[in-house]
Amino acid sequence: xxxxxxxxxxxxxxxxxxxxxxxxxxxxxxxxxxxxxxxxxxxxxxxxxxxxxxxxxxxxxxxxxxxxxxxxxxxxxxxxxxxxxxxxxxxxxxxxxxxxxxxxxxxxxx
Amino acid sequence: xxxxxxxxxxxxxxxxxxxxxxxxxxxxxxxxxxxxxxxxxxxxxxxxxxxxxxxxxxxxxxxxxxxxxxxxxxxxxxxxxxxxxxxxxxxxxxxxxxxxxxxxxxxxxxx
Numbered sequence: 001x002x003x004x005x006x007x008x009x010x011x012x013x014x015x016x017x018x019x020x021x022x023x024x025x026x027x028x029x030x031x032x033x034x035x036x037x038x039x040x041x042x043x044x045x046x047x048x049x050x051x052x053x054x055x056x057x058x059x060x061x062x063x064x065x066x067x068x069x070x071x072x073x074x075x076x077x078x079x080x081x082x083x084x085x086x087x088x089x090x091x092x093x094x095x096x097x098x099x100x101x102x103x104x105x106x107x108x109x110x
Numbered sequence: 111x112x113x114x115x116x117x118x119x120x121x122x123x124x125x126x127x128x129x130x131x132x133x134x135x136x137x138x139x140x141x142x143x144x145x146x147x148x149x150x151x152x153x154x155x156x157x158x159x160x161x162x163x164x165x166x167x168x169x170x171x172x173x174x175x176x177x178x179x180x181x182x183x184x185x186x187x188x189x190x191x192x193x194x195x196x197x198x199x200x201x202x203x204x205x206x207x208x209x210x211x212x213x214x215x216x217x218x219x220x221x
Contacts, residue, residue: 001169006152031206032206034209034210042214043200043212043213043214043215044153044200044212045212046209046210046211049209051206089152089153091153093206096141096158096160096166097155097158097168097169098143098153098155098202098210099155099169100145100152100153100154101152102150102151102152103150103152
């Protein structure tokens with residue numbers, strides 16, 4: 001199966017700063033890489049995703065980059081706001097299964 | 111259009127009891143799946159289904175059964191609950207093309 005590692009496990013930034021979360025995976029056949037945001041007590045919500053034929057994707061303050069050769073992808077949040085505080089999970093789609101990272105707790109200090 | 115509906119939202123079981131967690135979707139997706147979420151361990155796949163009549167095991171299938179008789183429903187059965195099954199359970203449906211949607215979750219406590 002796939003092995004997904006996510007770093008860091010916690011991240012604290014000042015409001016307005018940027019935040020970067022990185023995930024690595026092991027199987028080069030994996031081809032879909034979404035990121036989820038989970039607020040306390042709520043369900044994971046898809047915030048951005050990227051497919052293996054694309055290197056970068058942006059959606060307003062959020063971007064995801066993918067390096068297939070190195071087998072890693074990263075979530076970039078610019079101009080962070082207190083409402084960005086949550087747990088973020090990366091995921092990797094591999095042969096009908098999603099494998100999730102262990103999560104990053106992002107704290108944006110006002 | 112409710113998306114993904116999970117019931118119940120909360121449940122307390124005694125060790126050895128059985129129960130079924132319900133998941134229903136009205137998005138007409140072929141793929142459905144069950145995850146459990148434990149503190150510090152992210153989401154782990156229990157079972158999944160690529161269509162009616164087809165199910166397969168995920169990372170942590172032991173102690174759980176599933177069936178998929180219709181496209182809409184994908185129930186998860188605990189045959190003999192154990193304290194180690196205390197967790198939050200999420201059902202999800204979708205595809206890499208359309209993205210995945212999670213249900214609101216079931217918080218299960220086994221005492």
